[in-house]
Amino acid sequence: MKGQSTTRREFIKQLALGALALALPNGYARSSREDKRLGVALVGLGRYSTEQLAPALERTKHCYLAGIVTGTPSKIELWQKRYGIPDRNVYSYTNFDQIANNPHIDMVYVVLPNSLHAEFTMRAAKAGKQVWCEKPMALNVSQCEAMINACRDNRVSLAIGYRMQHEPNTQTVIRYGKERTYGRVNSISAAAGFYDSRTGHWRQQKAMGGGAMYDMGVYSLQAARYCSGEEPVAVTAQQSTSRPEIYQEVDETMTFELEFPSGLLAHGKASFGMTMNSLRVNAEKGWYELEPFQTYSGIQGITSDGRRLNATIDNQQAKQMDDDALAILQRQPLLVPGEEGLRDIRVVEAVYRSARTGQRVVI
Numbered sequence: 277m278k279g280q281s282t283t284r285r286e287f288i289k290q291l292a293l294g295a296l297a298l299a300l301p302n303g304y305a306r307s308s309r310e311d312k313r314l315g316v317a318l319v320g321l322g323r324y325s326t327e328q329l330a331p332a333l334e335r336t337k338h339c340y341l342a343g344i345v346t347g348t349p350s351k352i353e354l355w356q357k358r359y360g361i362p363d364r365n366v367y368s369y370t371n372f373d374q375i376a377n378n379p380h381i382d383m384v385y386v387v388l389p390n391s392l393h394a395e396f397t398m399r400a401a402k403a404g405k406q407v408w409c410e411k412p413m414a415l416n417v418s419q420c421e422a423m424i425n426a427c428r429d430n431r432v433s434l435a436i437g438y439r440m441q442h443e444p445n446t447q448t449v450i451r452y453g454k455e456r457t458y459g460r461v462n463s464i465s466a467a468a469g470f471y472d473s474r475t476g477h478w479r480q481q482k483a484m485g486g487g488a489m490y491d492m493g494v495y496s497l498q499a500a501r502y503c504s505g506e507e508p509v510a511v512t513a514q515q516s517t518s519r520p521e522i523y524q525e526v527d528e529t530m531t532f533e534l535e536f537p538s539g540l541l542a543h544g545k546a547s548f549g550m551t552m553n554s555l556r557v558n559a560e561k562g563w564y565e566l567e568p569f570q571t572y573s574g575i576q577g578i579t580s581d582g583r584r585l586n587a588t589i590d591n592q593q594a595k596q597m598d599d600d601a602l603a604i605l606q607r608q609p610l611l612v613p614g615e616e617g618l619r620d621i622r623v624v625e626a627v628y629r630s631a632r633t634g635q636r637v638v639i
Contacts (some may be wrong), residue, residue, distance in 0.1 A: 315342030390485025413617030459560025
C-alpha cells in the first residue's frame with residue numbers, strides 16, 4: 277500500500293507540474309535550467325543591432341547571438357564570419373516564419389523600423405519564440421494590444437527594450453520616488469534629443485513611424501512616469517521644426533506637459549534638432565538629477581545633499597538582455613513587459629492629438 281501511495285503522489289505531482297508548464301510561456305517550460313544560455317535572433321541588422329546589440333551579446337551570461345534575420349543578403353556573410361552564425365540560423369523577412377522549426381533559437385529581438393514592430397512581434401509569437409521588441413513598442417494602442425494578445429495566446433513572453441530601467445543610477449532615482457527619500461515629488465523635467473543631420477532617413481517618414489516623439493520622446497515620457505510612480509491623466513503638447521524642408525511629415529521637436537493625479541506636473545521635450553540629455557526631479561525636501569540620463573554609457577547625477585549617482589556597469593544592452601533572459605530562465609516577471617510599452621504609447625497618442633489640435637487632451 278505504501279508503494280502504491282507513493283506512486284500515486286508522484287503521479288499527482290507530475291500532473292501538477294505538467295499543468296504548470298502548460299500555463300507558462302513556451303520558453304519558460306523549455307528553459308527550466310538556470311545555467312542554460314538562450315539563443316537570440318536579431319531581426320533587422322541596422323546600426324543599433326550592428327553597433328550595440330551584437331557586441332553586447334558577446335558579453336552576456338544568460339543569452340547569446342544565435343541567428344539573424346535580414347532583408348539585405350549582402351550582410352549575411354559578414355555577420356556569419358564575425359559571429360559564427362550557421363546557415364540554419366539565417367533567415368530573411370520572407371521565410372521568417374520558418375524560425376518556428378528551429379530549436380536553436382529561443383527568442384527574437386525585433387530591431388526594425390517602428391512601423392514593423394507589431395508585424396514581426398506577432399509573427400515571432402506565432403512561431404513560439406520569446407519576443408524582445410525595441411522601443412517604441414508600436415505606432416498606436418491597437419497595435420500594442422494585438423502584440424500583447426498574440427504573445428499571451430501563444431504563451432510566450434514580451435519585453436520592451438527600455439534599457440534605462442535596467443541601469444543602476446536610473447533604478448536609484450526610481451527608488452527615491454517610490455520611497456520618498458526626498459519627500460513627495462513636486463515636478464519633473466526631462467529632455468532627450470540629438471541633432472540628426474541625415475536626410476531621407478526612415479525616421480523622417482510618417483509611414484515608417486518616424487518623428488522625435490516616438491524615437492526620443494519615450495525617454496522623457498518614461499522618466500516622468502517612473503520618477504513619479506503615477507500615470508498621467510492629461511497632456512498639452514506643441515510640435516515645431518527648424519528644418520521644414522526635411523521634417524515635412526513628422527515632428528522634429530516636441531514639447532509636452534503631463535498632468536498627474538497628485539497634481540504633479542512633468543515637462544518633457546524630444547528633438548532631432550538639438551542635443552538634450554537631462555532629467556531633474558524636484559521634491560519637498562530637495563532635488564536629484566541625472567545628466568546624461570539616456571546615453572549608452574556614463575549615466576551620472578547628483579542630489580541636493582551632495583550624493584553622487586555614478587554607479588557603473590560594463591554594458592547597458594548586455595545587462596538589459598541578461599536581466600530579461602534570466603527572468604525567463606527563472607520564470608520571473610520581466611522588468612519591462614509589453615504592458616509597460618502600451619502605457620507609453622497611450623500617452624504618445626495623446627501627445628500627438630494635443631499637438632495637432634492645440635488642445636489639452638485627457639488621457
